[in-house]
Amino acid sequence: MSALPRRRRPWHLWLFAVTILALYVMGGLDFLRIQAGNAAYVADTFGPRGADYFDGYPFGLRALWAVNLLAGVSAPLLLMARHRWSAPTAALATIAQAVLLVVTFASRDRWEALGAPLAWFDIGIGAVTAVFALYCYRMRRITARW
Numbered sequence: 001m002s003a004l005p006r007r008r009r010p011w012h013l014w015l016f017a018v019t020i021l022a023l024y025v026m027g028g029l030d031f032l033r034i035q036a037g038n039a040a041y042v043a044d045t046f047g048p049r050g051a052d053y054f055d056g057y058p059f060g061l062r063a064l065w066a067v068n069l070l071a072g073v074s075a076p077l078l079l080m081a082r083h084r085w086s087a088p089t090a091a092l093a094t095i096a097q098a099v100l101l102v103v104t105f106a107s108r109d110r111w112e113a114l115g116a117p118l119a120w121f122d123i124g125i126g127a128v129t130a131v132f133a134l135y136c137y138r139m140r141r142i143t144a145r146w
Contacts, residue, residue, distance in 0.1 A: 042054060087136035
């Protein structure tokens with residue numbers, strides 16, 4: 001008895017996964033530069049109030065941000081490998097991003113501190129991550145032998 005051939009990954013899987021991976025790698029670089037205390041980078045990227053905003057960033061929010069980034073990098077890699085944990089990992093990234101946005105807008109005055117363009121960009125990343133999580137669940141359901 002021969003094994004059934006595996007279905008090829010569709011082209012859009014690669015496009016979506018690589019795009020999400022790139023977004024989260026760039027976010028990871030931001031995270032590392034901020035955690036390293038690179039004041040010039042923070043001032044150039046986030047404006048004059050950026051340093052004040054990130055100086056007092058609580059440990060819990062840093063940990064949540066790290067979870068978001070780790071899940072955001074892992075999910076597309078898992079999807080490309082056809083691993084069944086891609087969808088739950090993308091969902092974790094979505095939840096972490098949503099909680100981080102809600103908490104920072106509500107308690108840290110993110111909109112005022114970092115400005116509207118960056119706030120909308122982060123909201124957009126959250127929305128794209130949510131769509132990616134739904135895509136991962138859909139691909140898991142329709143792709144044979146996952």
